[in-house]
Amino acid sequence: MTVLMNEEKKAESIVTFNDFQIPGVIRFGEGALVTIKDEVLAKKPSKIFIVSDKGVEKAGLVDELKNVLKPLEIPIETMTDIVGEPTFALVERTIKILNQSEADFVIGIGGGSALDVAKASAALQDKKDLEDYFSGNKIIEDRTMSCVLLPTTSGTGAEVTKNAIFADEEEGVKKGIVSSALLPDTAIVDPKLTLSCPARVTAASGVDAFTHAIESYISTNATEQTRIYSEKSMKLFAKHITNAVHNGSNIKDRSGMSWASLLGGVSLANAGVGAVHAMAYPLGGTYHIEHGVANALLMPYVFKVIGKTCTNDMVRVASFIEIGDFSNSKHQALDAVVNYLMKLLKDLNLPTSLKELGVKQSDLPNLAEQASQVKRLLSNTPYRLSEEQILRIYEDAYEGGE
Template sequence: MVGYQDFRMPEAVRFGVGALQTLPEEVKKFGAKKIGLISDKGLEAAGVIQMVAELLQPLSLPIITFTDIQGEPTFSLLEKTIKTIKDEGCDLVVGIGGGSAMDVAKTTAALLNKKDIEDYLSSKKTIEERGVPCILLPTTSGTGAEVTMNAIFGDEVQEVKRGLVSPALLPDLAIVDPALTISCPRRVTAASGVDAFTHAIESYVAVRSTPLTQIYAEKAMKLFPLYISRAVNHGKDLDARIGMSWVSHLAGVSLANAGVGAVHALAYPLGGKYHIEHGIANALLMPFVFEVTGTTCIDQMVDIAAFLRLGDYRQHPNDSLGAVVRYLYSLLSELDLPTSLKELGVEESSLPMLAAQAAKIDRLLSNTPYNLTERKILSIYQKAYNGMIN
């Protein structure tokens, strides 16, 4: 049992509609001479990058934009980003986008002044301190990357996804403006929204959870059912976007400090081998994983059922798990997300290999209140392949 645990967040968080407009005054505080603006192709095409650049124009600072991010990032893309921003002499990184863009931005800021980054990328060394200041602005409600100490990248050689973890990955400032999420497409809204819920529920039951982290996870889970369908089906509903921004942000804080577990461990190999989006993988696997792991945390399942307004199971606690699992599975159809691995093009013959890879992710499995063996992981994949829960 852990005797003590730190609780970390960015030095400052600014949340609210219109918060984006304060970016110039915040940039000015850092005394930067050149800004590295990191984002993705989608936001560039949507005109968001130009809008941000115009917002910063009164500062009369050169802005180097890097928007080569498409899909989920790889270590090779990260190295390319670091080289570009370093060669340009940027001394402030601004990351705007979903989890991919923010992961690239905050890792670039952390490693910018390091001479040899290979040991950091291989996790042989932990990043001690950030190289240059970093500001993050999320445009989706899902990853909570603006408040987390981890960043996920694809290893193209090993065909796996690996996470870098360090307090240096926390930004100096997180600006959460829910208005930035209004342009988020329907499927991305659904997948990222359920991803945020995955962070909340996994961190709530995590071995490393504390009463403090559970406060954040609980609030996120209570808000989720009130806003997810509205945000997905009525994307311009600003109130729903605000609600889901809170879900993502609060769940991110809980994730950052309590960690996540088996759902993420099983999702990573799917991303590495089949390039399935992280949020989609988490959403699909969640009911199948909790059908197994939830058996060892029934008290928390009673809590979660109440948070989700599924009923009061205090008199019949063992029934709470079934209610939660059915709810998680129903979300897939309700939000038009895939309901089986087969639907996603996963080959049944690859399941043993995926299980072997997932079984090695001890950082996450050890944080799960259930001893998942490779054989048990394989059985979860097999049920998820067919899309059948009990």
């Protein structure tokens, strides 16, 4: 939300408005990968730089992309050194390789990590003093290099967001860069690219998509426009997640989850997420727990607390995911949603407690202190969590529960 005042009549002319930002083009369709040629031809680059990760490369998707581009006879360089959660150091190294390659067109293909590295590298390749951008002291004002993103998972929505998340190894925390310059020129969402995604990654990234949808739906910055996207994302998630995980070759369910991820990403990009993400960041920074797994695990424990301030929203969410009509028993909706989220973890074979992930109980106060500093996200949550309350949620999640 942005508020502007007319200097001459401050008391009389306050203007409140909301911007809505998406990539220049969002292209969705089975087999849409082949249209990357059109995007490249339109820009006429001298060299292409592909950013991906080892898993995607091993699955043959990088070679598939190269084969599509081969008839164009444009030199290609690849960087596929991304393993696990990306760091600021990796971004710096990628920018160095990108500049040495003299490429002028970046393509990111992969999960959220690869896409975040790709779009951050494209936006920062001509900037000096990178530390200022990493710390948030400077905002990336523009991007001078073309960038196209192709997701191979259904969850992060990174192809349509102006956020990129990286680990700061020196401080042991995860931080976000936020800028409209991180939005690609074109996001190409081809559900066929997700067919090789393993069940565990499908589950974790899928629940991550739901986290984006439900947190942005209740966000203090949510609007009628963003809620259109988050509502549809939740409905699609509930319909397709189980089959996408346990029968990953079903293109109908893969397509449904690709839509859920895309729509949740658009809503997240414009309304923001909240306490679940704020509490997930320290788990990623300290224990290197995958972002989707951390969000999925924390969600029921966080909503058990923050859901108390948005009863009507919980009634609507329960309707979206088809677990009952609580319009005449509103205060039962929250318990129903929390129970659904907990059951979901078990059904998708995801961990249900921090203890399972090797988190030390003695570290919980430090994790709570770190999470309490993620004020950008906590302020989006319609419940003002104190550090003590955050610690209690971690303690609840540590033990796990029904």
